[in-house]
């Protein structure tokens with residue numbers, strides 16, 4: 488089905504993203520995956536190409552267009568290229584809105600130009616060894632010392648944790664306040680007492696530097712409070728729809744891409760004297776996955792369009808995230824079975840492999 492949500496400008500942007508990936512990312516990606524981190528140069532190249540700060544006002548060096556469809560194009564192309572390490576989506580769509588919507592004029596002038604040029608890589612640090620889903624359990628504290636905050640604690644699983652120059656840290660400013668006692672404190676590279684821990688070894692996203700951060704008596708200037716004191720919980724909730732959409736867009740794009748690769752593969756690969764795609768079972772598998780992807784695509788495109796218009800609600804953003812990521816897992820599993828078939832072909836030509844013969848994922 489023809490997609491209806493993009494204009495010629497979005498398609499031109501898609502071509503820019505593809506060129507960027509071909510020139511600045513894919514030639515180096517294997518190296519980065521081995522290193523467990525991407526090169527800073529890639530961020531600067533992304534800045535030069537106008538891929539950073541798409542929604543940041545032009546006066547601070549950004550694209551000046553809050554249309555989420557550009558972010559969707561970026562996420563789709565990165566997903567199709569298999570590039571998860573260079574976390575432009577996190578920078579643009581998750582950290583970016585905190586800076587554009589909560590920062591004071593002075594903070595915007597200080598942080599946004601570097602954010603858009605790629606000189607200032609960003610991260611958001613909520614999770615701690617003892618606090619994940621339950622943010623009330625955050626133990627990192629920012630004590631009000633009059634002219635500065637005194638930050639103590641640690642964070643883990645922080646995306647861009649090693650490369651980040653600016654980290655939005657969720658810290659307790661009113662210990663008795665529970666979820667209402669949390670604030671967003673911006674910590675910049677070089678602050679004394681701010682140390683990086685391990686770059687965590689994950690099962691995937693190898694070139695994404697997901698890391699531990701430690702804060703030991705870090706003196707953070709008072710003017711680095713972002714948004715309202717004790718207002719972090721509300722601030723964090725406000726941007727959830729966009730965070731969910733970023734994940735949903737990548738989910739459906741990954742499912743479509745896996746199906747594309749697998750369809751090409753079963754058409755080309757011969758077994759039992761003919762292409763796998765001639766086997767009825769394989770055709771059923773492909774047809775069912777194509778149907779699920781097409782139905783999901785329609786719903787997702789409607790959500791993308793609604794979010795771009797500012798009308799997407801939390802319920803539909805949550806539906807999109809859950810459905811698209813579940814579909815991604817199902818399609819990955821089913822595609823893997825088809826790709827595996829060629830390595831261990833069923834001895835019975837043309838028949839549906841028995842459960843015992845089908846490799847399990």
Ligand SMILES: Cc1cc2nc3c(=O)[nH]c(=O)nc-3n(C[C@H](O)[C@H](O)[C@H](O)COP(=O)(O)OP(=O)(O)OC[C@H]3O[C@@H](n4cnc5c(N)ncnc54)[C@H](O)[C@@H]3O)c2cc1C
Pocket residue numbers: 610611612613614618619620621643644645646647689692697
């Ligand atoms: C690759 C990666 C990148 C990440 N990047 C960042 C980042 O940039 N910044 C950041 O702050 N964090 C980041 N995280 C951390 C992520 O946000 C947390 O993993 C997430 O919040 C869950 O917390 P947890 O891992 O402590 O799990 P827990 O909260 O301990 O949950 C463990 C299990 O219990 C379930 N559970 C929890 N609460 C309930 C409940 N009420 N009812 C039923 N089941 C429940 C969960 O679903 C899960 O299955 C990242 C994680 C990963 C894996």
